[in-house]
Amino acid sequence: MMHLIKFLALILLGLLSTTIFNFSNAVIAAPKVSQDNRLTFVAAKEGPKFETNIYTIQTNGSARRQLTKNLNVYPTIVWLNNGKRLAFFNDAYDVYTMNADGSKLTKIFSGAGCKADSIEIQWLLNGQKLAIKESCDGSTLEDTGSVSLYLSDTTGTQGTKLIQRWEVGGIPPKTEISSSLYLSPNGQQVVFFKDKSIWQMNTDGSNLTELTNAPGNDYSSQVIWSLDGTQIAISSGKGNNQPIYLLNVKNKTLTSLSDEHQKTAYSGIISWSPDGTKVAYYHEQGEEYSGKKLDIFVLDVKQKNVRKLTSKPGEYSELQWSPDSKLIAFTSGDYSQKKLYTISIDRLKLTQLASQLPPSEINSFNWSLDGKKIAFIKTEKTKKKPDGQSVLYVSNRDGSKLTKLSKSDDSYIFGQIWQP
Numbered sequence: 001m002m003h004l005i006k007f008l009a010l011i012l013l014g015l016l017s018t019t020i021f022n023f024s025n026a027v028i029a030a031p032k033v034s035q036d037n038r039l040t041f042v043a044a045k046e047g048p049k050f051e052t053n054i055y056t057i058q059t060n061g062s063a064r065r066q067l068t069k070n071l072n073v074y075p076t077i078v079w080l081n082n083g084k085r086l087a088f089f090n091d092a093y094d095v096y097t098m099n100a101d102g103s104k105l106t107k108i109f110s111g112a113g114c115k116a117d118s119i120e121i122q123w124l125l126n127g128q129k130l131a132i133k134e135s136c137d138g139s140t141l142e143d144t145g146s147v148s149l150y151l152s153d154t155t156g157t158q159g160t161k162l163i164q165r166w167e168v169g170g171i172p173p174k175t176e177i178s179s180s181l182y183l184s185p186n187g188q189q190v191v192f193f194k195d196k197s198i199w200q201m202n203t204d205g206s207n208l209t210e211l212t213n214a215p216g217n218d219y220s221s222q223v224i225w226s227l228d229g230t231q232i233a234i235s236s237g238k239g240n241n242q243p244i245y246l247l248n249v250k251n252k253t254l255t256s257l258s259d260e261h262q263k264t265a266y267s268g269i270i271s272w273s274p275d276g277t278k279v280a281y282y283h284e285q286g287e288e289y290s291g292k293k294l295d296i297f298v299l300d301v302k303q304k305n306v307r308k309l310t311s312k313p314g315e316y317s318e319l320q321w322s323p324d325s326k327l328i329a330f331t332s333g334d335y336s337q338k339k340l341y342t343i344s345i346d347r348l349k350l351t352q353l354a355s356q357l358p359p360s361e362i363n364s365f366n367w368s369l370d371g372k373k374i375a376f377i378k379t380e381k382t383k384k385k386p387d388g389q390s391v392l393y394v395s396n397r398d399g400s401k402l403t404k405l406s407k408s409d410d411s412y413i414f415g416q417i418w419q420p
Contacts, residue, residue, distance in 0.1 A: 037058050037059050037060075038056055038057065038058055038059070038063075038418070038419040039056065039057055039058075039059060039375055039392075039394065039405065039416055039417070039418060039419070040054060040055070040056050040077055040079070040086070040416070040417050040418075040419050041054070041055055041056075041057075041075075041392060041413055041414070041415060041416040041417070042054055042055075042073050042074075042075040042077070042413070042414045042415045043055055043390075043406070043410045043411075043412065043413045043414075044410070044411045044412040044413075045409055045410065045411065046384070046409045046411050050072075051070065051072055052071075052072050052073050052074075052075070052091075052412070052414075053066055053067070053068045053069060053071065053073055054066070054067040054068045054073050054077065054086075054088065055067065056100075056419065057405055059373060059375075059394045059403065059405070060403065061403060061404070061405055064407075065102075066102075067098065067101075067102035068098075068102065068105070071090045071096070072090050072091045072092070073088055073089075073090050073091075074088070074089050074090055074091055074093075074119075074415075075414030075415025076088065076089065076119075076120075076121070076415060077415055077417050078121055078122065078123060078417075079123075079417065079419055079420050080123050080127045080420070081123070081127065081420055082127065082420060083100060083419050083420035084099065084100055085097055085098065085099055085100065085127070085154075086098060086100065087121050087123065087130055087154075088121075089109075089111070089119050089121065092111050092113070093111025093112070093113070093117045093118075093119050093134070094107055094109060094110050094111050095107070095108050095109035095111075095119065095121060095130070095132055095152075096108065097130065097154045100419065106154065106155070106156055107156070107157060108130065108152045108154050108155075108156060108157060108159065108160050109132055109150060109152060109157060109160050110157060111134070112134065112136060114136035114137070114139075114145075114146075115136060115137045115138065115139055115145075116135075116136065116137035116145075117134065117135070117136055118134070118135045119132065119133070119134055120132070120133040120181075120183065121133075122183045122184075122185075122187040123187055124186065124187040124188055124203070125186035125187060125188055128153065128154070129151055129152060129153055129154065129187075130151075130152045130154055130187075131149070131150070131151055131152075131183055131187045131190075131203045132149070132150040132151070132152060132160070133147070133148070133149055133150075133180075133181045133183060133190075134146075134147075134148045134150070135147050135148075135180065136148075137169070138169055138170055141171060142170060142171045143169075143170055144167040144168065144169055144170035144174050145167070145168050145169045145170070146165050146166065146167055146168060147165070147166045147168055147177055147180065147181055147192075148162060148164070148165040148166075149162075149163040149164050149165075149181055149190060149203065149205075150162055150163060151163055151203055151204055163203065163204065163205040164201075164205055166192075175194070175195065176194070177192055177193070177194050178193045178194055178195075178196075178219075179192050179193035179194075179219070179220065179223070180192070180223075182223045182224075182225065182232075183203070183225075184225050184229045185225055185226075185227055185228075185229050186229055187203060188202060188203055189201070189202055189203065189229070189249075190202075190203055191211070191223065191232065191249075193214050193220070196213060196214050196217070197210050197211070197212070197213055197214055198210075198211045198212055198213070198214050198247065198254075199211065200249065211247065211249065211252045211254075212247065212252050212253065212254045213254065214236075215234060215236045215237075215243070215245045215254060215256070216236050216237060216243075218236050218237055218238055219236070220234050220235065220236040220268070221235045221236060221237075221242055221265075221267065221268025221269075222234070222235045222268050222269065222270050224270060224271075224272055225272075226272050226276040227272065227274050227275075227276060228276055229249070230248070230249055230250060230276070231246060231247065231248055231249065231276060231301070232246075232247040232249060233245070233246060233247075233270050233272060233279050233301075234246075234247060234254075235265050235268030235269070235270050235281075236268070237264070237268070240266060240267070240284040241261070241264035241265060241266055241283055241284050242264055242265055242266075242267070242268040243256060243257075243258035243263075243264055244256075244257045244258050244263065244264065244265055244270060244279060244281065244299065245257065245258075246301055257279070257299055257301060257304060259304065260306070262283055262297065262306060262308075263297075263299055263304075263306050264283065265281035265282065265283065266281070266282040266283055266284045266291065266294055267282075267291070269281060269282055269319070271319040271320065271321060271328075272321070273298075273321050273325040274321055274322075274323055274324070274325050275325040276301075277300060277301060277302065277325070278298050278299060278300055278301065278325070278345075279298070279299045279301055280296065280297070280298050280299075280309075280319050280321065280328055281296075281297055281299070281319070282294040282295070282296060282297075282316055282319070283295055283297050285313040291315060292313075292314070292315045293313040293314070294313060294314060294315065294316050295308055295309070295310045295311075295312075295313050295314075295316075296308070296309040296310045296316060296319065296328065296330065296343070297309065298328075298345060307345075309328070309343050309345070309348060310343070314332050314333075315332065315333060315334055316330050316331065316332050317330065317331050317332075317338075318330055318331045318362070318364070318365065320365065320366060320367060321367075322342075322367050322371040322397070323367060323369060323370065323371040324371050325345070326344060326345055326346070327342045327343065327344055327345065327371075327397065328342065328343055328345065329341070329342045329353075329365060329367065329374060330342075330343070331362050331365075333359055335361060336359075336360060336361050336379075337359040337360070338359060338360065338361060338362040339352055339355075339359050339362075340352070340353045340354060340362055340365060340374075340376055341353065342374075342397060351398060351399055352399065353374060353376075353395050353399045353402075354376070354378075354393060354395055354399070354402050355399065356402065357378065357380075357393075357402075360378050360379050360380055361378065361379040361388070362376055362377070362378055362379075363377040363378070363379060363390065363414070364376065364377050364414075364415075364416065365377070366416065366417065366418065367397075367418075368418050369418050369420060371397065372396065372397055373394055373395065373396055373397060374394070374395055374396075374397060375392065375393070375394045375405075375416050375418070376392075376393055376394075376395075376416075377390055377391065377392050377393075377413050377414070377416060378390075378391050378393065379391075382408070384408060384409075385411065389410070389411060389412075390406065390410060390411065390412045390413035390414075391404060391406050391410075391413070392404070392405040392406040392410070392413050392416060393405065
């Protein structure tokens with residue numbers, strides 16, 4: 001039970017990502033399927049021992065396969081773009097890579113086991129290396145913590161090299177770095193804040209460059225790269241609604257996009273459109289910091305014009321753009337009574353997905369790579385688990401063809417991701 005509590009606590013913190021075991025002999029080779037027909041997810045099964053492992057399944061519910069065993073996988077999986085390899089880490093913060101069929105399981109990094117350990121992983125564009133970011137708190141308030149960057153050739157722990165470690169926090173506070181590390185989509189660059197400036201560095205440690213002054217004196221709420229790696233959206237400020245800034249990485253220029261109050265983001269939550277032309281965000285319409293009177297806005301980063309998508313203030317969460325940048329998926333309702341919707345940017349057409357299911361907690365959702373489907377996880381009361389059980393579904397983007405993918409003995413499901 002203590003292990004379950006520890007693991008679920010890690011899940012909540014991550015969602016606001018031993019002995020080497022080769023499971024290839026127990027796995028049947030996967031049949032070739034068309035693009036966006038296979039999902040990968042982490043599931044915990046019923047039984048005396050709490051254990052989480054990686055599974056794959058086709059979106060028609062067939063060909064479910066278990067890829068790992070005895071690893072207690074954390075629900076952060078990253079796929080190589082060609083879908084042939086994936087990387088993940090477990091609750092001991094050990095990082096592994098393996099082939100899509102579960103073969104050639106290789107531990108490439110051993111977690112430090114430090115206080116408040118956290119890991120982020122990102123494949124480099126060429127697919128031959130993996131960038132690893134590790135953060136640790138100090139053992140006491142007076143002790144310094146650290147933020148570390150590693151680069152691995154994925155051949156094993158000997159092929160993983162420490163690029164740089166920065167000390168953070170403590171009393172008196174260290175000033176080597178004043179933020180987390182923000183990895184670019186291609187894994188080849190990283191940005192961070194130091195001495196009230198924004199810095200950029202290659203993930204191999206080369207080409208350290210000061211880009212520009214940081215916006216204001218407040219710690220940034222979100223720092224998000226555009227998909228093409230040319231721009232960075234930053235939310236930073238005090239209060240309910242925080243200003244949004246745009247950093248042009250090449251030109252080293254920082255521009256405020258929030259020249260009007262409605263162009264500020266609730267809690268600094270922002271989301272890039274895949275085509276890099278727009279930023280979506282929530283804006284608090286009420287006076288209180290409640291999150292119950294939000295509307296969804298879209299800001300054109302070049303023209304600086306803004307459009308309000310929703311017509312009735314409500315409690316929204318989990319903004320996600322479709323790959324074609326034409327729709328936004330989101331949830332609406334309080335924590336245990338959420339519904340899943342999409343809305344078109346041009347026509348403002350609102351579509352509820354899975355309308356035949358009763359409202360409940362929706363833990364996560366994501367678009368297929370071709371934008372034709374959405375996978376999502378709901379918490380539902382079942383005879384086996386009257387207090388709530390994770391259920392994985394997939395639906396077409398228009399709400400049709402709702403399919404249940406999880407099994408009755410899947411107690412918890414996390415981290416669903418589409419296999420390229």
